[in-house]
Amino acid sequence: MYRYVIRRLLTLIPILLGIIFLVLFIMSFTPGDPASLLLGQDAPEEAIVQLNTELGYYDPLLVKYAKYIWNALHGDFGLSYRTQKPVFSEIIIRFPVTLKLAFYSVILTAIIGIPLGIISAVKKYKPIDMVCTSCAMVFASLPRFWLGLLLILLFSVELKLLPSNGVGTWKHFVLPVFTLAAPTAANILRLTRSTMLETIRQDYVRTARAKGASERLIIFRHELKNALLPVITSLGVEFGVLLGGAILIETVFSMPGISTLMITSIRMKDTPQVTASIIFFAILVCITMLLVDLIYALIDPRIRSKYIK
Amino acid sequence: MNNEIKNKLLEIRNLKVVYETDLDTIYAVNGISFELDKGQTLGIVGETGAGKTTTALSILRLLPQDIGKITEGNIIFEGEDLTLVSESMMRKIRGEKISMIFQDPMTSLNPVLSIERQLLEALELHNTQNRDKNQLKARVDEMLELVGIPKNRKHEYPHQFSGGMKQRVVIAMALACNPLLIIADEPTTALDVTIQAQVLSMMKELKEKLGMSMILITHDLGIVAETCDKVAVMYAGEIIESGSIEDIFGREKHHPYTVGLFGSIPNLEIETPRLSPIDGLMPDPTNLPSGCKFHPRCPEAMEICSEELPPIIEYGSHTIVCHKFKKEGGVNEKN
Numbered sequence: 299m300y301r302y303v304i305r306r307l308l309t310l311i312p313i314l315l316g317i318i319f320l321v322l323f324i325m326s327f328t329p330g331d332p333a334s335l336l337l338g339q340d341a342p343e344e345a346i347v348q349l350n351t352e353l354g355y356y357d358p359l360l361v362k363y364a365k366y367i368w369n370a371l372h373g374d375f376g377l378s379y380r381t382q383k384p385v386f387s388e389i390i391i392r393f394p395v396t397l398k399l400a401f402y403s404v405i406l407t408a409i410i411g412i413p414l415g416i417i418s419a420v421k422k423y424k425p426i427d428m429v430c431t432s433c434a435m436v437f438a439s440l441p442r443f444w445l446g447l448l449l450i451l452l453f454s455v456e457l458k459l460l461p462s463n464g465v466g467t468w469k470h471f472v473l474p475v476f477t478l479a480a481p482t483a484a485n486i487l488r489l490t491r492s493t494m495l496e497t498i499r500q501d502y503v504r505t506a507r508a509k510g511a512s513e514r515l516i517i518f519r520h521e522l523k524n525a526l527l528p529v530i531t532s533l534g535v536e537f538g539v540l541l542g543g544a545i546l547i548e549t550v551f552s553m554p555g556i557s558t559l560m561i562t563s564i565r566m567k568d569t570p571q572v573t574a575s576i577i578f579f580a581i582l583v584c585i586t587m588l589l590v591d592l593i594y595a596l597i598d599p600r601i602r603s604k605y606i607k
Numbered sequence: 608m609n610n611e612i613k614n615k616l617l618e619i620r621n622l623k624v625v626y627e628t629d630l631d632t633i634y635a636v637n638g639i640s641f642e643l644d645k646g647q648t649l650g651i652v653g654e655t656g657a658g659k660t661t662t663a664l665s666i667l668r669l670l671p672q673d674i675g676k677i678t679e680g681n682i683i684f685e686g687e688d689l690t691l692v693s694e695s696m697m698r699k700i701r702g703e704k705i706s707m708i709f710q711d712p713m714t715s716l717n718p719v720l721s722i723e724r725q726l727l728e729a730l731e732l733h734n735t736q737n738r739d740k741n742q743l744k745a746r747v748d749e750m751l752e753l754v755g756i757p758k759n760r761k762h763e764y765p766h767q768f769s770g771g772m773k774q775r776v777v778i779a780m781a782l783a784c785n786p787l788l789i790i791a792d793e794p795t796t797a798l799d800v801t802i803q804a805q806v807l808s809m810m811k812e813l814k815e816k817l818g819m820s821m822i823l824i825t826h827d828l829g830i831v832a833e834t835c836d837k838v839a840v841m842y843a844g845e846i847i848e849s850g851s852i853e854d855i856f857g858r859e860k861h862h863p864y865t866v867g868l869f870g871s872i873p874n875l876e877i878e879t880p881r882l883s884p885i886d887g888l889m890p891d892p893t894n895l896p897s898g899c900k901f902h903p904r905c906p907e908a909m910e911i912c913s914e915e916l917p918p919i920i921e922y923g924s925h926t927i928v929c930h931k932f933k934k935e936g937g938v939n940e941k942n
Contacts, residue, residue, distance in 0.1 A: 500714065501709060501711060501714035501715040502714065502715055502716055502717040502718070504669060504709065504715070505709060505715045505716065505717075505777070505780075506717070506728070507669055507701070508667060508669060508701055508702060508706065508707045508709075509701065509702040509706070509728060509729045509732060509780065510698045510699060510700070510701035510702035510703060510729070510732045510733060511698075511728065511732060512698060515728075515732075519720070519728075520717050520720075523719045523720075524717070524718065524719055597719065598718070598719055599718070599719060599721075599764035599766070600718060600719075600764065600766045603764075603766070603767065
């Protein structure tokens with residue numbers, strides 16, 4: 299097991315090398331140079347050139363890449379052009395907001411999506427299934443930012459019940475978390491329903507029935523454990539998506555998370571900050587996937603036996 | 608006479624089962640009747656799609672929900688009509704009085720539960736003697752030993768067992784509560800030949816040891832000859848010939864379909880370059896032929912076969928449903 303975890307963590311290295319290359323590659327195509335943004339349009343030409351040279355802006359891509367990797371190996375990810383502070387200090391300050399947002403959303407997704415998916419599958423084609431699947435269809439196809447705007451209109455502007463921006467209290471999280479969770483919960487509901495329907499047809503469910511097991515026992519002991527495997531993977535993937543995909547939501551609800559930081563940094567051509575944020579996300583997503591795989595092994599003995607001798 | 612009634616365990620009368628979907632109605636079982644005494648083994652043989660499994664599933668009322676329906680007939684088990692009892696009563700019967708061994712051991716065990724858990728479940732569900740957990744666990748060990756699986760492997764999961772071992776586990780599970788009747792639905796089809804023999808002789812031995820009755824569904828006549836007391840040959844949802852093992856394997860007269868079944872077994876002593884199958888396919892169960900359902904494939908079909916339902920001809924315990932034997936006497940009964 300430990301060997302497996304270590305092996306998985308080692309695969310992070312090539313992933314990160316690739317990501318850093320991609321980010322630098324894409325940033326090199328974007329118009330504008332950091333110095334003119336930092337010093338302003340009116341700054342003298344020589345100052346701009348000098349600052350750009352200092353920042354390594356004129357270096358060829360591969361040189362930039364090599365320099366970045368070399369510095370990163372020494373723990374130096376650079377200073378933000380914008381704030382002149384180490385990039386990770388900014389990320390660490392803003393991370394809790396994004397993490398909370400994604401974490402609450404995944405929890406809400408699971409709480410709504412899984413039970414309703416089970417009910418839908420068990421009561422297939424009955425009215426309650428129709429209601430669940432139609433609602434799921436609607437929420438899955440709504441764009442998140444639009445749903446967020448509608449919720450702000452209703453709950454903040456009209457009813458004045460919940461705040462529309464900021465992160466002060468738990469109330470500030472209600473709307474963004476719901477906005478983030480609604481489409482994912484809809485997807486999880488549909489996935490749970492279909493995997494449940496898949497397991498309901500399995501031979502071992504018939505065996506359980508032939509033993510005289512009650513419907514409840516069949517659902518909870520025999521079907522659920524098998525049906526939840528793909529759902530857990532999907533929840534893990536969704537968590538990764540929510541961490542990064544909160545970009546629009548953090549913007550809509552003006553929350554000071556990593557996503558808003560990233561957007562500002564991209565606008566300012568703050569390459570060190572953008573790269574660091576993306577690296578941070580990549581590590582988070584990889585660790586999430588690793589955790590998902592470990593949970594998998596916990597549930598499915600077939601996978602467990604691959605790792606533990 | 609009285610004794611005979613007491614000995615009767617299961618009686619099926621004119622059972623009809625259909626599968627109804629939005630598009631079609633499939634006539635899977637069309638009026639079959641048979642009886643089974645305590646301690647007897649009945650073999651049901653026939654091609655794939657003859658309605659053997661459907662018959663077995665209807666006895667336990669495990670037909671696919673919303674689709675499979677028993678439209679007519681009675682299933683009388685220990686004097687009680689199983690088509691009428693409540694679902695909760697049925698749950699008590701399943702696994703405790705009647706249990707079933709399914710065709711494919713690879714898929715009939717739950718992959719995420721340990722063998723012990725799955726065996727224990729059957730015992731817990733029918734714990735009529737109020738045994739405590741340790742006693743139940745001891746029973747699990749006992750059952751595993753009975754089917755020849757070392758008890759220290761009980762914490763393992765289905766994927767760690769071979770096919771033959773899995774089928775042994777399934778058998779142990781079916782026998783755990785000492786049922787009166789075991790329905791074995793092609794228990795050896797998914798296994799290779801050497802394991803087949805092992806599993807079969809084990810089942811036969813256990814059946815005799817524990818004094819159970821058995822319905823053995825198979826398409827292998829060799830297995831029937833070895834294990835059964837009675838045989839019913841099914842075709843297109845009907846029993847077209849039935850009788851004791853001597854009737855089927857010893858007597859001269861047979862339904863042309865049974866003749867075809869025997870004819871399709873290659874003879875080891877005569878060199879045959881080709882197998883001799885029965886020509887044609889099983890009729891479409893949504894649109895069954897008129898008259899005798901076998902007439903389109905029957906080498907001896909007469910004009911009357913497509914027009915009238917064949918009579919039931921009885922020679923003692925041996926029954927043949929065919930026009931061919933009408934003139935030759937036997938007890939006639941209109942179908």
